[in-house]
Amino acid sequence: MERFMPFYDDRVELAQGCGGKRSINDQIKKRNEKHVLIDISHKRKDEVLSHFPNIAAEGLKHGLDTTKQPIPVVPAAHYMCGGVHLGLQGETNVRGLYVASEAACTGLHGANRLAATHCLRP
DSSP, X not given: OOOOGGGTXXXXXXXXXXXXXXXXXXXXXXXXXXXXXXXXXXXXXXHHHHHOHHHHHHHHHTTOOTTTSOEEEOOOOOXXXXXXXXXXXXXXSSTTOBOOGGGEEOSOOOSSHHHHHTTTOO
């Protein structure tokens, strides 16, 4: 696979959050693939193992040496937000129960929900 981040973001592989995930998802769809590959084999083995010990250990469980082989990745949601319906004052249909932040279904959350919601808090 060839590098694709230069087509999406000036920060290339250092692009953050949703931008990186959207780029990966876009490439998976365009290429009709199950994943993209992250290759850190150009780094020293001790550096990879010290910075990413859990990823390296998990890779070995599946026969993948992350110090020598590319790592298959897919974007994934690691949180859920916006489930509880509420009124304009944060009230729910349960008397005395108010909801805020990631639990609230306000329609105000953008693509980067966790980063955006802290701006809504008093």
